[in-house]
Amino acid sequence: MLTQTVRMLGRLGETVVKGVAEMGFAAVLLGEALFWLAMGRRREQPVRLAPIVAEMTEIGLRALPIVTVLAVTIGIMLAIQGIYTLRMFGAESQVVPGIAFSVVREFAPLITGILVAGRSGSALAARLGTMRINQEVDALQVMGISPVRFLVVPPLVAMLVMVPSLSLWSILVALGGAGVYVSSTLDMTFAAYARQCLEMLTLGDLAHGMGKSFIFAVLITLVGVVNGASVSGGAEGVGRMTTRSVVQAISAIVITDMIFVFLVTR
Amino acid sequence: MNGVDRTSSRVAIEVRDLVTHYGERKILKGVSFDILEGEILVIMGGSGSGKSTLLNHLLGLLRPTSGAIRLLGVDITKAPPREMQALRRKMGVAFQGGALFSSMSVGDNIMLPLREHTRLDRKTMEIMARLKMEVVDLAGFENLMPAELSGGMIKRAALARAIVMDPKLLFCDEPSAGLDPVVASSIDDLILRLRDAMGMTIVVVTHELESAFKIADRILVLDKGEIIGLGSVDEIRNSASERIQNLLHRRTEEVELDADAYLRRLTGEE
């Protein structure tokens, strides 16, 4: 009984230590990535543009259709729910602020983050994990090519550009989708809806949404890289770490979102 | 038997009292040896004896617990990053599985070190890469992707990438394992040719006895993290040591005598 408790505590301790170690690793990775971005040229190991562009295509352009579909759906859904709720108070026409704020500040960045985590964060973890077990990471190291510069910086930069861009796009599309529904259901033209949106929203709201997506971009990349880098035990290990990376990235996004909202809107 | 006279007496690689751990487990238990310039040293030993661990330390991929490793006079356990970087340009490594980058063509793989470390224009780099592909008999395959290569071709492409910068030190992990005898033998010839033509110092880890006897100037035999033999092919082949003979004839070790230890291991109470 006692030994069991001790063992359980031991395992709990191990998990905590491992978690802290992983966060430390993530911080070091981020620092090293920024170092190579800033200093690469001087060290004669510049960060190259071509792989960044390739990553941006994969992370951003290829995600555009699905982001668009999801954003429209979310917009319409918010409009339906908003009108349903406000109808109880006979205040349907007040639905626009609710839609505008929640799309810009919350739903568009969140949905985009989750989508990119599922699509590209997992792919990053799988790719790095496979490279690790095939000794490709070792090969880079012995060639004197920094694996961080070569493998981490391009996706990091691409995420930092594409996650906010996709978020911005999904804000527009979600607001548009909601507007189409609102103007077809209520006694309000699309133009009036759009004008009301613009009047309500401030640059601060946009900054709130965009600020989050930058953080999400960093989180997705770091979670993917840390999990990919700690793969051991063959193809099965890659699968395990890929799954883990999706779960962790989405949890990290939602939790960070909550903390962010708490700190900023309190 | 071959080539001792060809080797100069200058030391290229020096390992002193190397002790390493994975976690709590001691893997290498104080290993010391020298490798001379232009020499082919073959590291042999049973599965789990620590060959890959030793190689990874020679490559600077792992940090030892204690001891010194000097490559071309640089102690890689202490060298600052810049010195390490300079040294890495003089080393080439052919990993066991090839470790070719699967997203790049064979040609781009071989050119990668040139692209990262030199300011040559693309045309020149292509020519240099093709030269090395000729050396390993892969001419004309530069546009294939690694997934389209056979096992032997992957090993040869990995060798081409390892030698594209004309390194002074070449490390090969199981260069002919898992290949049919003809291909394996052609890779052995290739390694010999590289040493003769370019004067490289070559370290080879291998299981294959035949290949070791063919290419080695000297053989180092590892067992349970210790060197149990180091000498010329003839010296190792004719060694009186029972452990070496067991390894050469693939005999399993004598049965364990300590019944208590055996029981403890079974019940997991170590």
Ligand SMILES: Nc1ncnc2c1ncn2[C@@H]1O[C@H](COP(=O)(O)OP(=O)(O)OP(=O)(O)O)[C@@H](O)[C@H]1O
């Ligand atoms: N990453 C690791 N973590 C923990 N222990 C390891 C690790 N890699 C190897 N070991 C252990 O170190 C010992 C030596 O392993 P090593 O891979 O060096 O052997 P080897 O001689 O290369 O064997 P093989 O011929 O099978 O490749 C083994 O007992 C192995 O279990």
Ligand SMILES: [Mg+2]
């Ligand atoms: Mg091994």
